[in-house]
Amino acid sequence: MGDLGLYDVLVVGGGPAGAIAAADLARMGRSVLLLDRDGRIKPCGGAIPPRLLADFEIPEHLLVARATGARIVSPGNRHVHMPIENGFVGMVDREDFDAWLRGRAESVGASRLSGVFERLERLADGTVSAVVLRGGERVDVRARAVIGADGALSAVARQCVPVRGREPVVVAYHEVIRSPGPETGFDGTRCDIYYQGALSPDFYGWIFPHGTSTSVGTGSAKKGFALRDAVAELRSVTGLATAETLRCEGAPIPLRVRRRWDDGHNVVLAGDAAGVVAPASGEGIYYAMASGRMAATCVETFLSTGDVRALGAARRQFMKAHGQVFRALGMMQRFWYANDWLRERFVALCGYKDVQRLVWSAYLTKTTMGSQSPMTFIRVMAANFAELLGRQTV
Incomplete structure (x- = not known):
């Protein structure tokens, strides 16, 4: 068993939300430990708006493709083209994008640890001790505050900010294939979205180009819906059945923003753990990073003042900025x-x-x-x- 000492902040989860929070707090002069699992790749369509590049100082070389429009396909096979005027949808590969964000957090002063979060133990002095498993060894990390950015099935949220029952999720599944050549008719500058009950009874199927690779996927909250079969059908009807499959991935996506993000002591949630995925579209990267930044700002205020009410401001700030969009998209999806x-x-x-x-x-x-x-x-x-x-x- 090892003890890594006391940090101002422990950030659990090294995806976009956690990496942004860690970098921001490190820049504020806080001692930060960013904890993430080895080999984690988030299944994701990888779409980001240009605003994300500006808001979070992301270099354009991380973009693997730019989609300049979308093709929407109906149950009756109606095709509607939606060109983007004066803009684009950027595409990133999460393996490289997330790694770059974690690397930047480390470059500005955050420490990093690979391991699996187990639980928090609250200490008498008001700090917490996190139990982390690293290569079969238990490691204890003490911190004055914790940001739980560990995904839709967040262990931090289950322990520290529990809710009655289970939070609703869409289970998303995609297959990353090698992109066909243009001679096949494949358009690497367009996102295809399929609104067909056979491909998803309550969400949609997608084909998102990523340059040399392409994400073909679907999602559903309906228990028992055969996601793999649906993706196989989508690949078949679009001529992608014989394309080389590079990898297959699945993960839950939260369906609604959690009613509470903090535990009233020294823990606050961000990213998928806080439920910040846009209804209807499933867009999550931008909102995860926005929530991570808000969580970091509120943790800094908490550490400076000792006022635990500062942690509750993270959710309020997020809903003030994005709640209207989330409510509109939620009504649209339902x-x-x-x-x-x-x-x-x-x-x-x-x-x-x-x-x-x-x-x-x-x-x-x-x-x-x-x-x-x-x-x-x-x-x-x-x-x-x-x-x-x-x-x-x-």
């Missing part, structure tokens, strides 16, 4: 994803130029209004009613 008839209407709706501008503006700016005029919203509402009445227009 309504339009309910069955194939509604999915067909939804895909038709995506053909309206005003809808496209609103969707891409929200994605690029992370607000529901974006830069759109009130008339855009009036026209979008009119389009909603037209499609619900079965009017076949685009």
Whole structure:
């Protein structure tokens, strides 16, 4: 058994949320230990908005592709193209992207430890001791504060910020394949999204290009839904069945923001552990990093003042900044994803130029209004009613 001493902050989880939190706190002059498991690769479509590059000082060389539009496919095989005006969807490979973020955290002063988090033990002086397994050996890490950024099934959250029952999740599964050549008709600058109940009864299937590789996946919260079979079907109907499979991965994605992120003492959550994945789209990288930054700021305030109320501000700040988008996307998913008839209407709706501008503006700016005029919203509402009445227009 080893004792690594006392740190200001222990960050459990080295994904985007944890790595950003560790780097920010290290820059503030705090002693930080970033704990992450060896060999962890998060299954993820890897899509990020350009705003992420600016907000978190991410170099563009980490982008493996730029998608300049999307193709939406309905249950009836209607294809709707959604070009992006004055923007793009960036694509990153999580193995390299996460490693770069962890490396940057270390370069600005954070210490790193590879191991598996087991539990926290609260000490008499108000600090905590984290029990970590490293190569079969128990290591104790003491800290004044802890950020739990250890994923949708967070062990930190289960112990320190428990909820009744189980938090709802979508189980996502994807297969990373070698990208076909352009001679096959494959478009490496476009994201394909399939709203078909056979591929997902409550989410969607996707084909996201990553340069030399491509993510083909789906997800569902429905217990027993055959995700592997659905991906096999998606690959078959798109001519990707014979493409070389590089790896297969699956993981849970939280369906809603947790009602509480802190334990009222010295622990706060971030990233998937806090439930910050956008409904309907499943976008999580930007929101994870935003929550990690907010958690770091609030932990710094807590350490400076001793006021535990500072930890609760992390969730409030996040919901003030992004709650409107999350609520709008949540309503959209519950309504339009309910069955194939509604999915067909939804895909038709995506053909309206005003809808496209609103969707891409929200994605690029992370607000529901974006830069759109009130008339855009009036026209979008009119389009909603037209499609619900079965009017076949685009």
